[in-house]
Amino acid sequence: MMEISERKQRHIEICLSEPVESGDTELGRIRLPHRAMPEIDSAAVSPATDFLGFRLKLPLLVSSMSGGTPEGYKLNRELAEIAGEEGIAFSTGSIRVMLEHSETLPHFRMKPLAPQVPVLANIGAAQLLEYPHKTIIDAVKRIEADGIFIHLNAAQEFFQHSGDRNFLGWFDAIRRFLDKAEFPVLIKETGCGIAPAEGLKLLEAGAAYIDIAGSGGTDWVAVETLRKPEADRAAGNAFRGWGYPTGLLLLAYRRIAESGGKAGKRVSGRIIASGGLRSPLDFALSLACGAALAAAALPFIRTARRGEARRFIAAAGEGIRAALALTGAGTLDKLRAIPLMVPSDLEMRAIKLTEEIDRLGTSKKPI
Ligand SMILES: Cc1cc2nc3c(=O)[nH]c(=O)nc-3n(C[C@H](O)[C@H](O)[C@H](O)COP(=O)(O)O)c2cc1C
Structure with missing residues (x-):
């Protein structure tokens, strides 16, 4: 097997068999208001949402994971098909392997299996320095993806055996790629998070969405x-x-969005929540924090293995509907603006993170 494929296969095996989740998203400390008299017919609430020009039945995304190995190919096919039928967005894993081994192209050409929903490709920021941008753009077109996620994974690379530890030039390469690509380019982390100062910088450069991919999950x-x-x-x-x-x-980004101004407008509606979202309440809480979509990776390969991915999606959908009804919000937009109950220490830390924007000089105006 090719070296990249071997690594990818090992990743799947480790993720499915070892304790790889860091476990504390802190979402569990946030509470939603309960309405004793919601005055809502639960049957009438709709979690449907628009994303990249598609109408999703649920505001959910299968995060970037696989491709490049026989098992990864199978998982991509299975999850893309389910995503299409359930009306949620789907992303393949990194297409780097396909740039080296064109015979793996079918592993990433998932659009025909899910024509109803956005299907996104994925590549590392490091690869934007390694390959001509035209090569990557052509690859996205060849697999008919609706856009691409660029992943930022410095911590993973640092601790990876012979990983790439040179992180110079990432932002500049992303900016150049954003200028060239004619399709939506989204930026994600892989589980360490994108702080608001950096997220804002990427949105200002033209990123369509920021998937924060914070810690607490894989x-x-x-x-x-x-x-x-x-x-x-x-x-x-x-x-x-x-x-x-x-x-x-999520709390930090919500504060920025709520503050209005230039930064608030940039961030508003442009954040995807992920990293450790597991329970149906996690998905609902993420949306209540203002996220456009809520995403997960590991739970999808775990449940797909057991033939339970559809059930996982259905449960997340039920959680979102419950939050829409029981808070009295009724619509996703109202849920995203609902007053949250947040412990003061967590609130203070979120404020500190937003202050970083001024310190790093990303935005000239105070938020
Ligand atoms: C088996 C596996 C493979 C992954 N491969 C990729 C990848 O190729 N590109 C990427 O951006 N993220 C990759 N990720 C990271 C996820 O997209 C996600 O950001 C991260 O796992 C945190 O989400 P989670 O806690 O829901 O798993 C992978 C995750 C898993 C579990």
Whole structure:
């Protein structure tokens, strides 16, 4: 098997068999208001939403995961088909392997299986420095994807055996790619989070959405560390859970959106929540924090293996409907603006994160 494919296969195996989740998104500390008299007919609430010109039945996304191995191909086919039928967005894993081995193109050409929903490709920021942008743009077109996710995975690369530790030039490469691509380009992390100062910078450069992919779920420092001999794991083990918890990030972005102004307008409706979303309430809470969509990776391969991916989606949908009804919000837009109950220490940390925007000079105006 090719080296990249072997690594990808090992990733899937480790994710399915080892304790790779860092476990604390802090979403569980946020509470939604309950209405004793919601004055809503639950049958009438609709979680449908528009995303990249498509109408989704649910505001959900299958995060980038696979392709490039026989199992990854199978998972892509299975999940793309389910996503299409259930009316949720779908993203393939990194197409890097396809740039090297064109015979894997079918692994990533999932659009025909899910014509009803956005199907997105994926590539690492590091690869934007490695390959001509035209090669990547042509690859996206060849697989008929509706756009591409660029992933930022510095922590994973750092702790990966012979990973690429040179992180110079990522933003510049992204900016050049954004200028060239004629399709939507979305930026994501892989489980350490994108802080508002950086998210805003990427949105200003023209990113269509920021998938914050915060910590609390699949921990790629842990995954890469588990691939090393035990004697070499000390630093990786110490950095487990590195990054910003998903709940904290969502609160920070919500504050910025609510503050209005230039930064608020940029961020509003442009954030995708992910990283450790597991329970139906997690999906509902993420949307209540203002997210356009809520996404997950690991739960989809876990449930797909057991033939339960559709049930997982149905449960998430029921959670979202319950939140729409029981808070009295009724619509996703009202849910996204609902007053949240947040412990003061968490609120303070979210404020600190928003202050970073001024310190890093991303936005000249105070938010
Ligand atoms: C098996 C597996 C493979 C992944 N491969 C990719 C990838 O190719 N590109 C990418 O951007 N993220 C990749 N991810 C990261 C996810 O897209 C996601 O950001 C991360 O796992 C956090 O979400 P979760 O806690 O719901 O798993 C992968 C995740 C898993 C579980």
